[in-house]
Amino acid sequence: MSKGNYAIAYWDSENEEHFKVFCIENHQTLLRIARRIVNDQQIAEEIVQDVYLEVWNKRTQFQPDKGKLSSWVSQITRNRAIDRIKKEQRRFKETVVEDRHLVDRNYYLQEDFGTKEMVYRALDSLKTEQQEILKLIYIDGYSQAEVASKKNIPLGTVKSRTRLGIKKLKETVDTSLLEMV
Numbered sequence: 001m002s003k004g005n006y007a008i009a010y011w012d013s014e015n016e017e018h019f020k021v022f023c024i025e026n027h028q029t030l031l032r033i034a035r036r037i038v039n040d041q042q043i044a045e046e047i048v049q050d051v052y053l054e055v056w057n058k059r060t061q062f063q064p065d066k067g068k069l070s071s072w073v074s075q076i077t078r079n080r081a082i083d084r085i086k087k088e089q090r091r092f093k094e095t096v097v098e099d100r101h102l103v104d105r106n107y108y109l110q111e112d113f114g115t116k117e118m119v120y121r122a123l124d125s126l127k128t129e130q131q132e133i134l135k136l137i138y139i140d141g142y143s144q145a146e147v148a149s150k151k152n153i154p155l156g157t158v159k160s161r162t163r164l165g166i167k168k169l170k171e172t173v174d175t176s177l178l179e180m181v
Helices: 003-012 016-038 041-057 069-102 105-110 116-124 128-139 144-151 155-172
Strands: none
Touching: 016 041, 016 069, 041 069, 116 128, 116 155, 128 144, 128 155, 144 155
């Protein structure tokens, strides 16, 4: 058994002191792995604490003949950090969908802000592809990825058409006439 895997033999007998030493020795490495993935110090620290708990609870599952202990723990850290990112993305997406339903579109479609005609005329001055994409994104509320999927075109094309369309709109619309709502 290698030096790196030696500590696990003591963990099996529930010797917490060896586990604490292992945690102290590997804390910075695991923290760097988590922070690199989640890009947030506090969340990375939470992930490392969760990893320690998981490693302690699953210590009997470690198989020294399949690899080093440090590799096993590092992989658990990577997985927990990626899981955290995915969880945050799901939560954000669910929030956006919920918020989308709170908006009363009829109010914005029926309300005359005095500049609606100017904005629609500016939209009509765009190329058809740009018009369609901007309407789907800013009027219908689709994300750029959803528009790419819906129109069956590459995401980069959607982003380019959006950027060019917005640039053209800024040139066409006198933004000083637009009131802040």
